[in-house]
Amino acid sequence: MTDVEGDRFQGPLPAVVDHIIVGAGSAGAVLAARLSADPDRTVLLLEAGEVIDEDVARVPGMASTLWAGASAYENLTVPQQGLAGRRVALATGRGLGGGSSVNGMGWFQAFPEDFEGWAAGGAAGWGWADMAPYLRLIEDHEFGAGAYHGAGGPMAVTTPYHLHPTTARFIAAGASLGWPVIPDLNGATREGIGLVQSNIRDGVRHSVLDGYLNPALGRENLTVRTATAVQRIALDGTRAVGVHCAQGEVRARRSVVVCAGALRTPHLLLLSGIGPRDQLGRHGIPVVADLPGVGANLHDHPLVPLAWPLTDASALRGGYYEDPAATYQMMRRGPLSAVGQAAAVLRSDPGLTVPDLQLVLALRGVDAGRDPLPTPVIISLVALLTPESRGSVTLRSGDPADLPLVDPGYLAEQSDHDRLRAGLRTALDLFAAPALASVTGPAVGVPEDRRDVDLDDYIRASAGPYWHAVGTARIGSDEMSVVGPDLNVHGIEGLQIADASVFPTIPRCNTQATVIALAERAAELIKQT
Incomplete structure (x- = not known):
């Protein structure tokens, strides 16, 4: 518009x-x-x-530029003890379309176990059998209609059709660690590694x-x-x-x-x-x-970002990556046509029956359509999907103009910290696999000896929101x-x-699909x- x-x-x-x-x-x-x-x-x-x-919101790779300013509430939290006393911005969309107009567009359905947990906890009529029809209703999925997907619905859902050079390496590295390669992360089997599905059609955000x-x-x-x-x-x-x-x-x-x-x-x-x-x-x-x-x-999914420098920068500086803005304008392809391209959904402990971790490969070889970064990097986001920590929203005053006090309680429970540390180790193992290690350097800012105390310091200094409150x-x-x-x-x-x-409890996924189905x-x- x-x-x-x-x-x-x-x-x-x-x-x-x-x-x-x-x-x-x-x-x-x-x-x-x-x-x-x-x-x-x-x-x-x-x-x-x-x-x-619209000129910004339509371009997937420009999403991060919308997470501040007029298009978002910053929602600066109170000091978070689990994050070394830091205050972090739990940003939410502000404007027509809300989060759907500014988010990373990742499309993940909640697990059947998520809805079954809602129903068992007192939300009668909100179990998997109740909600699955709505998840199919809302989709216009490139896979077509089936047991887990719909066709002809309002929301376009696609997998990336122009892959970043490291996406295949990310999936190959996971496979080398014994992780199942999943053709549909929203299908019958959802634990493993595969391509991310997104609200993108022909390289353009579909909100x-x-x-x-x-x-x-x-x-x-x-x-x-x-x-x-x-x-x-x-x-x-x-x-x-x-x-x-x-x-x-x-x-x-x-x-x-x-x-x-x-x-x-x-x-x-x-x-x-x-x-x-x-x-x-x-x-x-x-x-x-x-x-x-x-x-x-x-509550929210606590997240730890990790950055790896690309030592083989030719993947970013050749072909479509030479001038990403022009490539996008002419062809709706290149780095600006997507945000997250691949993800792994895993368990922090083999004893768990359902995954509780998500690792996402995010594109950061270019900075919002401008020149390539001096040191090209790729980003992995490590998120805890089943946090036990809880916080609150309370009044700052009775004046509607005063923003509320926001306290998500990130990592207040030690178990959340421990499982996020396990996810961090898993990400480090993934990038140590030959498929990725051959083109990347050591993770930026992460001690190479991986002692608990050092990883704990990194988590407290870098963890923050996944913006899924x-x-x-x-x-x-x-x-x-x-x-x-x-x-x-x-x-x-x-x-x-x-x-x-x-939501009684947060789903084991990004929340957009669940919100739309609920609506x-x-x-x-x-x-x-």
Whole structure:
């Protein structure tokens, strides 16, 4: 969308609609498209950010340039004791499309065991059998329709068609260590090494704007407004009746659906008097619903980045890599046409029944389309998929303009640190295999002797977020849950939540596919009311 096209999202707010959706990210765009498909429902989609620069967002290799500035909330955490007291930026998308417009586009389905864990923990109706149909529904997968994939759905899913020279070496190195080479990391067998699937079509990002929102924009019953921050939910007793914005109040005849993400959603609930009584009292906010779980259970995949210099730089300086920007502009190929190309999904301990580590090969031979780096490098990201550490989102003050206090509690549990260390060792073993060692030098900044104490220092100094925050308004029926299996907020009528904040536990994967599938199911649940 150009800036001129962005003007269509400015203008007065309607006085009353059937449904107000707060947040136009991955979940909000889905809800807006699905609910407005019913011509008898009027829908208002509100987004605090602006239209994100399409010329940048469309180019996969430019993704990292969108993780700061106007297109993202920085969300600087409180000091993290597990990270040597560092504060880190848990960035989230800010603008039309949210995370789907700025993320790394990796498409990983949650494991069946993830959904089964949700159901067993109190999220009845959210097991694998319930969610698998939605995962197929949302896909337009290059593999076609089957037991694990769909065809003709809103979201394009492809494997990289132009491979980085080290991608094959990465997979060959894994195979030499005895890891299964998996043709489909989202198929029946998901432990092993293989090509990453991404929301990229013909070398261009394919976001929820492409799949869901843009096709719905011509509907007269759908209104979209950007640069419109919701300050509080309007309540009549214990019923949500609308929202308060700086531009005014809008009333909702049927429901308010909050899709603002795992950090902004609990913040909005707290500002509206929905949350732990003692916290609300400290900030002078009248209690509407005493829900102690609001803002609790925050967690993310902790991640350690590793860099290896390419000693054989000819792979980057020949052919398509000589002028990556021109190559992309002319052919939609080269380093700018992808981010992560291959990944391994593994166990930190052979005694585990399901993998808990992810190793991703990321392209960093060029810097966002500019000149090749002085020392070409490749990056591996080591992520812990099943963290036990938990944190929180709490109020800084009762002023909606004040950002919340974000404490993910990274590596607060020693077991998380130990398993991440095991993942670091695994990555070092992978790059020591001949297929990679023959073209790379030693990992930058990592002691070669690999003593626990040295690796621990490296983790504390370099670990950070994978930008997959979840869990702060989780599904369940116990006192720490915030929504029931129908996604209605406990004790409040006409208020639903449909985003990653309702995940009871984080999936063993990047979260985009799970969020979109959840939003599809949420739309069906809301249509039944």
